[in-house]
Amino acid sequence: MIVNARGQVTIPKAVRDLLGITAGSTVEFRRGSDGNVVLIRADGKRPLSRFAKQRGHAGVGLSTDEIMALMRGI
Missing domain, CATH: 2.10.260.10 (Pemi-like Protein 1; Chain: D)
Structure with a gap:
């Protein structure tokens, strides 16, 4: 910088x-x-983790692989 x-x-x-x-x-x-x-x-606030951001988003229709990709941030 x-x-x-x-x-x-x-x-x-x-x-x-x-x-x-x-x-x-x-x-x-x-x-x-x-x-x-x-x-x-x-x-002093901390941003939500990538796991917390995805809480409640793994609705019906997502495969295990899709859920894992969401959790890994891929």
Whole structure:
């Protein structure tokens, strides 16, 4: 990432998706005991897991293979 003149960087989409960060989300940067800086959501909410997202979606008509593909995120 490159820091622009205003000190801003773009958070990669994969990281935003992992943390559930969307427009308007508040984030914090914290320094770990090992000196690394960690990005976290300031509201403390955790995004739903891929399993929780699929809860209730395996209705009638899906085969076992289709259900497994949904659960694996394929």
